[in-house]
Amino acid sequence: MNCLDFKRLALSDPNSREHSFVEHSGSCPDCLKYVGGVRQMDADLSNSVEVEMPSDLMARLQLNQELTEEAETLAMTVANPMKRYAMAASLALALFVAGFMASNQFGAANSIGEDYEALLSGVVEHMNEQPITPVWSAQKANSNANTLLASYDPDMKLKFLSNLQFSRVCPMGQYKGLHASLETADGQVTFAYIKGESVGELLDAGYEGYVSRVKPVRGGNLIIMSRTNKSLEEADSQLEKAMYWDI
Amino acid sequence: MTDLSNEPDEEQVNYTMMDKKRKYALLIEAHSKDLYKYALWLCKDKHMAEDVMQEAFLRAWKSLDSLREAKAAKGWLFTIFRREHARQFERKQFQYKDVESMDTIEDSHHMGYDDRPEAFALRNALKRLPQDYREPLEMQVLGGFSCDEIANILDISSSAVMTRLFRARKKMRQILGHESAPQLGVVGE
Structure with a gap:
C-alpha cells in the first residue's frame, strides 16, 4: 500500500484492521500522523454531540413496553373466549346482572x-x-x-x-x-x-x-x-x- | 428495571433462547444511550428525540421475535429508529422547520451539547455536509457502525459507503480548515 492509498482508506475507515493498512501505518510516520489526525477529528466530533440521556427515559421505555404488553394480553383474553363461549358469557352476564340488582336492593352499592x-x-x-x-x-x-x-x-x-x-x-x-x-x-x-x-x-x-x-x-x-x-x-x-x- | 450489571457481553448472548422481556430489557440497557445521542442529533429537539425513540422502541418490542442475533441488534434498532424518524419528521416537519436551522451557542446549551467554539464548529461542519455524505459519517462516528453495517442499513454497496465516507471527511476537513481552531488536531490536506 502506498501513501496515497493509505490516506484514501484513512478517510474512509480510519480504524480499518486491514493488514496492509496496519502495516503501512507502522512503517510511515507521516501517514501514522495523518490517520491520528483523522481519528482525533472523529473523536472530537463524537464528543461534540455527547449528551446526558434524561434520567427517566429508560424507565419510560420499559413502562411503554409493559403497558403495551398488558393491552395485548387483555385484548387476547377478551377476544378468544368470547368467540368460543358466547353462550356461557351470556349466561354469566345474566347472572351478574341479577346479582347486581340483588346487591343494590340490600344497599351494597354504597361502598367504594x-x-x-x-x-x-x-x-x-x-x-x-x-x-x-x-x-x-x-x-x-x-x-x-x-x-x-x-x-x-x-x-x-x-x-x-x-x-x-x-x-x-x-x-x-x-x-x-x-x-x-x-x-x-x-x-x-x-x-x-x-x-x-x-x-x-x-x-x-x-x-x-x-x-x-x-x-x-x-x-x-x-x-x-x-x-x-x-x-x-x-x-x-x-x-x-x-x-x-x-x- | 431488570438489573443487567453482571450480564455477559451482549455479543455473546443467545437471543433465540431468551425470554422476550429480557431481550427487550437488554436492548434498552445496551443501546438506548447511543440511540438517544443519535436521535437528538437527528431531531434537533429533545422532546421529539424522546418521542421518536419511544415509538421506535415500541415498534422494536412488537417485532422483537424477528431479532435472532445479539450482534445484529444495534443495526436492527437503528433501522427501526430511522424509519420512525422519517415517518414522524415528515408529519411534523412544519413544526420543526425553524429548529432545523438553529445553530446558535444558546441552542447548543439548550440541547446539552458542549458549547465550546471548537465543538460548535465541528457540529456546524457536519451539518453543512450534503445528506448523502453526512448520513454514513454520522453512523460511523456517532453510531459506531462498520462500513458493512452502514451498507446494510442504507441498502447500498460497501464501496459506495467507503466513497461517501471519504468525500464526507475530505469536505469536513475543507470546511474546518476555514472555520476551526488548530487545537482540533485536524491534519491539513
Whole structure:
C-alpha cells in the first residue's frame, strides 16, 4: 500500500484492521500522523454531540413496553373466549346482572368499588412512600409532563400550567402513572394520570384523610388528592381546561 | 428495571433462547444511550428525540421475535429508529422547520451539547455536509457502525459507503480548515 492509498482508506475507515493498512501505518510516520489526525477529528466530533440521556427515559421505555404488553394480553383474553363461549358469557352476564340488582336492593352499592379503591390506594401509597415532593420550575414541570403524557398517547397534551410544580412517572400500588402536583391557594394538590381502563363515572370520596376525586378520562383515569374541597375543585377545573387530545 | 450489571457481553448472548422481556430489557440497557445521542442529533429537539425513540422502541418490542442475533441488534434498532424518524419528521416537519436551522451557542446549551467554539464548529461542519455524505459519517462516528453495517442499513454497496465516507471527511476537513481552531488536531490536506 502506498501513501496515497493509505490516506484514501484513512478517510474512509480510519480504524480499518486491514493488514496492509496496519502495516503501512507502522512503517510511515507521516501517514501514522495523518490517520491520528483523522481519528482525533472523529473523536472530537463524537464528543461534540455527547449528551446526558434524561434520567427517566429508560424507565419510560420499559413502562411503554409493559403497558403495551398488558393491552395485548387483555385484548387476547377478551377476544378468544368470547368467540368460543358466547353462550356461557351470556349466561354469566345474566347472572351478574341479577346479582347486581340483588346487591343494590340490600344497599351494597354504597361502598367504594374495587377499581376506585385500587386507584386511590395506589396513589396514597406512593404519596406516603415519597413524603417529599420536589418543587420544580413551571417550565421544567410542564415540559416533563407533556413528554410523559405523549409517551402514553402522542395525541395527549397539557396546556401550560403556571402552578405545576412537579411531574414524573412513578409506581403507584399495582399501577404506574404520571405523578404531578399543583400549587393552589390552599396548598399543594397532588394528581395522577393512570393509563388503563377508565372507571365508569366520576367519584368524590374521603380517603385516608384526603378529599379525593377519581375521574374517567380518555385512555385512563385522573386521580386528584387534596386537603380541602376548594383546592380540589380549583385543581380539577384547571386540569379540565388544560388537558386535551390533539385529534 | 431488570438489573443487567453482571450480564455477559451482549455479543455473546443467545437471543433465540431468551425470554422476550429480557431481550427487550437488554436492548434498552445496551443501546438506548447511543440511540438517544443519535436521535437528538437527528431531531434537533429533545422532546421529539424522546418521542421518536419511544415509538421506535415500541415498534422494536412488537417485532422483537424477528431479532435472532445479539450482534445484529444495534443495526436492527437503528433501522427501526430511522424509519420512525422519517415517518414522524415528515408529519411534523412544519413544526420543526425553524429548529432545523438553529445553530446558535444558546441552542447548543439548550440541547446539552458542549458549547465550546471548537465543538460548535465541528457540529456546524457536519451539518453543512450534503445528506448523502453526512448520513454514513454520522453512523460511523456517532453510531459506531462498520462500513458493512452502514451498507446494510442504507441498502447500498460497501464501496459506495467507503466513497461517501471519504468525500464526507475530505469536505469536513475543507470546511474546518476555514472555520476551526488548530487545537482540533485536524491534519491539513
